[in-house]
Amino acid sequence: MLAEIITIGDEILIGQIIDTNSAFISKELNKIGVQVFQITSVQDDREHILQALDEAAGRAQLVLVTGGLGPTKDDITKLTFCEYLGDKMVENQDVLDNIHHLFQKYFKREPSPTNLHQAMVPSSSTVLQNLHGTAPGMWMEKNNIVYVSMPGVPYEMKHLMRNEVIPRVVSRFNRPHIYHKTLLTYGMGESSIAERIESWEIALPAHVKLAYLPNLGKVRLRLSAKGPDQRALQEEVDGLMEELWKMNDDIAVGYEEETSIDRRIGALLKERGQTLSLAESCTGGAITEEITQHAGSSAFYRGSVVPYATELKTSILGVPAQLIEKYNVVSEEVARSMAVQSQQVFKSDYALATTGIAGPSKGDGTDEVGTVCIAIASPKGVISERFLFGQLRERIIRKAVNKAFEMLLAEILKN
């Protein structure tokens, strides 16, 4: 069964915002065996929206639309839907109550006429109550095609998808089965992996596809399969995945659907009752942010210091000033000292340290832009490595983050 997504908003087409909604919606639909055939981003423009709805309806049975539902004047999605359905707008009491409730709770004031106007919906639509905002979701039908309209604000859309849209799609449509599984690997390039598994890949059955998704030091290997029997499909892909893992045992981190490298690290540390601290210089908090974004990180993560100015490596972490002078601030020696000191200061079992030149200027170092030293202190000692990560700041930081996680996981697995 096919679906299409239409995202509405000039801000997408002028590049002012990145459309993250489509990826979320696609993922949720995939889980229940609905395949997204196409994603289309169109203007806040009546004719363009009507055209996109028509085209999507020619290809899919379910059309999900986000955006264009705000209280302000640039949003015309709802009126256009009403026209498309040949319907008229009516005030919906549930939406009205919800608007009053939200204003009372969060803004301690009465909603304005502009806010109350959001309670108007096409008369034939089923309202999907938006508990996190004043714009309602709507479920509509025309010629046996289902149209769903949701606000573009990501967390409002996510709530509606999970609680209102997915359950309705499940009961409304018969769906075939799609199954994906993705192996996360770190430390080897796409083409090297491809050569390593070439004969296995050629021998894959026709209904199973392999995709390579490379990104700055990691490559994701995704198997996708479609078939009539969910259980058989899953067993088949799981079996193939085990083969793929075995062939790549030296670089495999886990299945993406179950973990990420930082989650894997967190899970291992929690399981062992061990802890982690970070001393991030050139990565400037990027590793810390990655770890703390997940709930439950406080169970193993102690804290970080980002000693951006060179002398803070000494004053806060206690890295000897003469070490920095002798070896240079960007050196394996300083990285190792940062890790060991961090381990002590934070009283953690493991400590990860980065020092490098993210560029574009050379800072206090004398080395080439892109030079990064990473060290890991573990209960058994300290290791370090020096890298050259190219020229672009953003990429240097991202590669250093990926490499740091790769080294940390390897070190934890060794101990």
Added chain:
Amino acid sequence: MLAEIITIGDEILIGQIIDTNSAFISKELNKIGVQVFQITSVQDDREHILQALDEAAGRAQLVLVTGGLGPTKDDITKLTFCEYLGDKMVENQDVLDNIHHLFQKYFKREPSPTNLHQAMVPSSSTVLQNLHGTAPGMWMEKNNIVYVSMPGVPYEMKHLMRNEVIPRVVSRFNRPHIYHKTLLTYGMGESSIAERIESWEIALPAHVKLAYLPNLGKVRLRLSAKGPDQRALQEEVDGLMEELWKMNDDIAVGYEEETSIDRRIGALLKERGQTLSLAESCTGGAITEEITQHAGSSAFYRGSVVPYATELKTSILGVPAQLIEKYNVVSEEVARSMAVQSQQVFKSDYALATTGIAGPSKGDGTDEVGTVCIAIASPKGVISERFLFGQLRERIIRKAVNKAFEMLLAEILKN
């Protein structure tokens, strides 16, 4: 003049990656007066790609395609283009040389046959040399429509857009003028702003559009205008923007095209020769990461500590343990102490501190999930405020980051 973007890749349609390329391409095209009419994401599938190319060609004069150019077997874009053009594939010597050069420089080995195969391109295409990867960009024409094919890897695509595609588009097409300007505001909701400026908005000329782009504590107000005379257009919008700024002087931070709130803060501090440090508990490095992502932050940013475990607030920052016991770790008192201590430890003029409960569990605090206290120590003293930011971890952190920047900027402007 209209363009369309087609992004190719099953990984987009199953939601495995977020399409960030389209936003970048749209922004670059907008700067030179090319309007993106539609963005379409399609499968790695010959027929679907052919259909999308045909549809886009019916609406636009320029069709930019990303993705589907990797060395592995899931990528079929190039062959499909060749078929679409009625062309044949030939080996391109420049691409071949580039592949050899990249392998020598970065991998210290010979490219494989799979890698060398990437030198095949449709014979009528103009190769756009990709200095950062082995997949070449291609510029093609059919029936007076220009097609550009670029790799999907963001930094490779960005390089090609800036250095190869944009200059060619500029010399190939006559373009009308589009002008956008966006005012960043913090601290007031979309509908309150809309009511405040209602009569002004209604009186806007027809060729000028106003859009509201709200996001967790900030609202961006974008004016867009189209017209024949670039200079007149710019003057008109700049004038309107000044009016809009005046009406919103209490919440305006700057023009997004020129700044962001963290850049504005950085610029002010640099100008004054002042410095900043951070003590981030509940925001877990998110503010630090925001600041260090920009080149040049080391000129004003000293460093951060993320004392995630409660006792580290005492051992590393020197927050008195009895203060934490008396007031609770999530309190304005503790936030203020963290800020003042951070100011001293890092020897910075300003220090920003956060402590709160990002959830989903309550951690060491006893307060409601979503409670966040933010404090700022300045050369003149310390201020603090307590907030309730809802239920969702990701949103709580993001709102705290936005609010912290808002408070910090206000404090810097006061001094």
